[in-house]
Amino acid sequence: MARAKTLTMFQILLVLLTVSAISIALTLAIILPQADGRNNPVRALLPSQLQFTLHHPQKDLDALALQLGEMHARIMRLDALSTRLAKMAGIKERDLDAIQAPGAGGPQVNPQDISEAQLQAGIADLAQQIELKSDRLSMLEAMLLQQTMQKNMLPDNSPVNVGYNSSSFGWRVDPFSGRSAFHEGLDFTAATGTPIHAAAGGRVTFAEQTPDYGKIIKINHGSGLETRYAHASELLVKAGDVVRKGQLIARVGNTGRSTGPHLHFEVRRDGAPMDPRKFLQN
Ligand SMILES: [Zn+2]
Incomplete structure (x- = not known):
């Protein structure tokens, strides 16, 4: 009787252990894969600069670099348009070139391996170029108006x-x-x-x-x-x-x-x- 009772106690303990082991395993199997996403409550507790390294910042920067390149292309088309308009208006190229941005140029943006600082420099350069182009275009507009409107x-x-x-x-x-x-x-x-x-x-x-x-x-x-x-x-x-x-x-x-x-x-x-x-x- 005593031996049987001990065995039963051991069996109960074994069953309890097994059940808890299974539940732990199930918990790990179900919760962990879901926790891999952005809505991870644990990750939400991390400081933002640490989270940044956990994501894929390079991908975000690359996407921005692509947009930057597209804006560059648009500016070049704008430049070509202003040159054509200048020709139509009979404005000498040197008059337009008089409007020059100080130290124009800026860093070459390479979609691969771009850093946040490079991206910021690229955006600042682009903003300056846009200002320059709009200045040139407004000068063209004023000169075209002078040719078409009555002096008065x-x-x-x-x-x-x-x-x-x-x-x-x-x-x-x-x-x-x-x-x-x-x-x-x-x-x-x-x-x-x-x-x-x-x-x-x-x-x-x-x-x-x-x-x-x-x-x-x-x-x-x-x-x-x-x-x-x-x-x-x-x-x-x-x-x-x-x-x-x-x-x-x-x-x-x-x-x-x-x-x-x-x-x-x-x-x-x-x-x-x-x-x-x-x-x-x-
Ligand atoms: Zn004012």
Whole structure:
């Protein structure tokens, strides 16, 4: 009896051990393969820089490098287009080449074995190239307009009798938000009351006060061309008026989103901002 009882106890222990062994094996077999994916709760607890090494960063970088190469190809097509347009407009190649990026070139991007730093350098280089190309194209657009439009309708008359001495057209740090923002016009710092003249002849389409631009005048010059005169203290024309080039239309002020008395002057074509200097320099 005693021997049989001991045996039974041993058998029970054996069965228990077997059952637990099987359940452990099953757990390992079922859970582990699933744990190989990205939704691994254990991996989620790891710091991100460690997780990065666990994935395949090279694959992600290669994909980005490919996109970078594609953007390069697009820029080259854009360049070819601007050259053809320059020929049509009769612009000398050297005039276009005058717009040169400082130290253009940048690293050659090789889809294989690209590092994160190389990729960043490539993107920065590309951004600079895009800026250069758009500058060249806006110059072409301005020159083509000069050839096709009536002289009176070209916004080449300085709107105030002072130079543009503060923020110029392009990217800058916004004085209000502190962030980088695109400045869509040219700023002329001048005392409140300084006369503002129409840069070209046209019809006034807007002469009102808005929250951002303050008191603003918009003039339509035809061919999709428009000039805007913002932050004025006084508006001297109204919507519907026909104005001639050089006509007094408003006075400099500090209305709207402005940090001091100045004229914010814009040239737009089909709504897109153009660099006013492309007209005023001539
Ligand atoms: Zn401005």
